[in-house]
Amino acid sequence: MDNHRVAPRHRVLKAGSIEFNGGVIDCTVRNISDTGAQLEVATPLGIPDSFWLVIAGSQTPRHCRVAWRNEKRIGVAFD
Template sequence: MTSDNPDAIALRPTVIGGARQDDDYEVVWRGFPVGRLMKQADGPHWWWACTVYGLPPSPNDRGPAINYKDCQVRFRLAWARIRPTLTNETMEAATRHAQGLLEQQAAKGAEPKAPEPLQVLENHRAAPRHRVLKAGSIEFNGGVIDCTIRNVSDTGAALEVASPVGVPDSFWLVVSGDHTRRHCRVAWRTDKRIGVAFD
């Protein structure tokens, strides 16, 4: 599993009672589950939930989606909101809980099986992204921050900045040269990069 985002989240097929479920995925981050994506049994639509053990649920951390790709986009937006609120204590408790579930399965005599393969969630975007290296600017309320556009698609982009501090949750992205202007909302942040979805 490789990704240019060190904080990558991944999908793993859900296994219940030793049987792999169709159109049902567990979302994994740093080795413990943080949510689930699954197709509704009675129709074509999907359902998603962004949940971390020990973290109180909120109304915006789950919901319906049109299809598989839309499900991933909605999950990622919720995760971008939840991830900054996680403390070291919460992450340690979630890791211990996940380990405890594995030990319970072993105690019940379930035969150990090779884990299902992970697939990086970022590789399943609503539209394919293309690597670029373009100068741009983040514009908001009279403020301007320079950035480098590292990849772009019809639905979003990854921007490199000197620091994400001060970058608001929504802004105008202006591409230098062709002066393209797109309104964006932030989907995720790392020390030097910001992932955005186009409105």
Template sequence: MTDDDLETIGLRPAVVDGVRRDDDFEVLWRGLPIGRILKQPDNAHWWWGCNVYGQPATPGDRGPAINFKDCQVRFKLAWARIRPTLTEEAIAIAMQHAETLQPTQPGATEQAAQERLQVLENNRAAQRHRVLKSGSIEFNGGVIDCLVRNISETGAALEVASPLGIPETFNLVISGDSSRRCQIAWRRDKRIGVAFT
């Protein structure tokens, strides 16, 4: 499984009282429910909510949208803000909680599992561009060299000799570019993903 696979957000049609609902989707990340996107009953507008069990809600975590595409964009922006704040412990607690949830109707789990999971359209908040630029991670007077493998308006993937010792927040300086404040979103072997703050 690649880093991109681990960060993919999927949509699954919601099943309520054993019935699949049109224009109503559970949002999943690593199999963990992280929110909902749905069309409001008897209304042309849509609604979205982004939340992880055990995490405090903030005003920007939910709201109305004008259509399905607008919901996805708003959801992605909220997730880009929330995802870097999740620790592995918080993710494990949310996963444990999700496993304890039982369906209210017999067969609801099987029906939901059979529904095809679709990838949230362009699940990144901004389009990613593959690059190969040298950069440096700067923090508390220390500097670590890195390679920028891809970049967007909201974040980047960096290749480093080792992710050990790199703090959760730092300044990223890309050659030929300005410095950007970053927060780590994920760490995998010799690669880290960062969100620009």
């Protein structure tokens, strides 16, 4: 399968949190690149179209916008 992404994604398994308007939802970062990431969540319901992603071990939150959603995963692009 060809990967037509702007930046190659790297598989990871890191804890993260989705933060928005005072709310926090835990997630797992499954893959990441310079331009975006794939997040695993219990459910995508209630997650807004844009939010801050905080990855364990990283000192800088990344602002994200949702590119796609399915039952347990969300694809995001970094702003």
